Amino acid sequence: HFAHRQMETLTMDREVMYLRDSLIPKYSALIYNGFWFSPEREALQALVTETQRDVTGVVRLKLYKGNIIVAGRKSPKSLYDPQIATMEATGTSTYDQSDATGFIRLNALRLKVRAALKSSRTNESASRTSD
Incomplete structure (x- = not known):
């Protein structure tokens, strides 16, 4: 196994x-x-x-x-495939390091939305408490 x-x-x-x-x-x-x-x-x-x-x-x-x-x-x-697996910035590399920026931003988007929603709920809760 x-x-x-x-x-x-x-x-x-x-x-x-x-x-x-x-x-x-x-x-x-x-x-x-x-x-x-x-x-x-x-x-x-x-x-x-x-x-x-x-x-x-x-x-x-x-x-x-x-x-x-x-x-x-x-x-x-x-x-x-070693040609694809390499992260080195060479002319023969299949991996383009600039692709990571977009990938990270896209994957982080849901976390940013969640954080904004959580922050807005916290602010609403705080304003209700002070009233």
Whole structure:
């Protein structure tokens, strides 16, 4: 199981892993409750099967005093590409560092809206208290 999960981290998209993992409790409940032949279990199985399509490769593990240590991973279906993974500002880099500014602003927008709403509620509450 540990080695398989390590291979998944190399060959599966993070969001696909998150989706699959979020549906596993439902899948387990269906089986536990005897719905093996149900259409919803079959639909979830199709999703799980599809997520595993490219999970192939070799994981080397070391065992030491009850611990499992990953010594290496490789896969012909690896999503890791050193050209994309680099954050260096080179002409050959796929990553444009200026993209991070927009990404951070966009992700922070919901937090700014929440803070403004919270501040406005606090101000309303304070003005009612002083009246």
